[in-house]
Amino acid sequence: METETKPEIILYDLACAKDVCFSPVVWRIRLMLNFKRIPYKTIFLEFPDIESTLKPLGMVPVKPDGKFTVPAIHHVPTDTYMMDSVPISQFLEATYPDPPVPLDTERGREIETKARTLLGPVLKTSILPREILILSPRAQQYFRRTREAWLGHPLEDLLDAEKEEKAWAAVDGDLHAVGQLIREKSSDGPFVLGAKPSYSDFFIAGALQSNRVVDEGVFERIMKYPGFNDVYTACLPWMEKKD
Ligand SMILES: N[C@@H](CCC(=O)N[C@@H](CS)C(=O)NCC(=O)O)C(=O)O
Secondary structure (H helix, E strand, O other), rough: OOOOOOEEEEEEOOOOOOOOOOHHHHHHHHHHHHHHHHEEEEEEEOHHHHHHHHHHOOOOOOOOOOOOOOOEEEEEEOOOOEHHHHHHHHHHHOOOOOOOOOOOOOHHHHHHHHHHHHHHHHHOOOOOHHHHOOOOOOHHHHHHHHHHHHHHOOOHHHOOHHHHHHHHHHHHHHHHHHHHHHHHHOOOOOOOOOOOOOOOHHHHHHHHHHHHHHHHHHHHHHHHHHHHHHHEEEHHHHHHOOO
């Protein structure tokens, strides 16, 4: 009989119709858990159930906007509840230091900032209007209401094939350059710091995996760029556990 390892972490994740992790931010934490081989169990929450589940557990938002978000964790051995990826990553690194995951490096920061600045606007056009398609009807209602209030127009207005092509073409050269920057240590290994993964690799791989679940075409667009492709491929072993 197979013996199940008792989970040390309960990971609160975002539910989607595909029943796998698709949040880029939760993926960063999941990659850490998988890489460090920490036994954990996932609880998937629908968008409209995040606050009503996490608040009674005593979770406290760290941002002044007071928003309840996933990832959130319950560390069972110390009965600690925690929300927000930054304190969670620091807690995991301090509690489970082996194997290490460097969290904050100058090189990683530069790459993350550049990738975020370049990809943010294109993914808004390409991912946001498609994300709703993988949500449950209840979550779709919540997503449409909150995102359209923020955008100021219907989600579908973002879907314009011509504009989308132009947006991707406009960042092509810069994405190549960031890809080259990611590959700067490629003589040592495929990761941002060379031979071993850091949190920045999990940032890149998590974003790509998230896009992949939402829309394979968008994922393929980014996988064309060396650097992004190398990191994603090298992180695949730690993306096998998706739920
Ligand atoms: N700053 C937070 C952001 C996390 C975040 O934005 N999570 C999204 C899912 S990807 C969320 O829970 N959104 C809830 C909502 O929009 O109501 C972190 O780093 O953990």
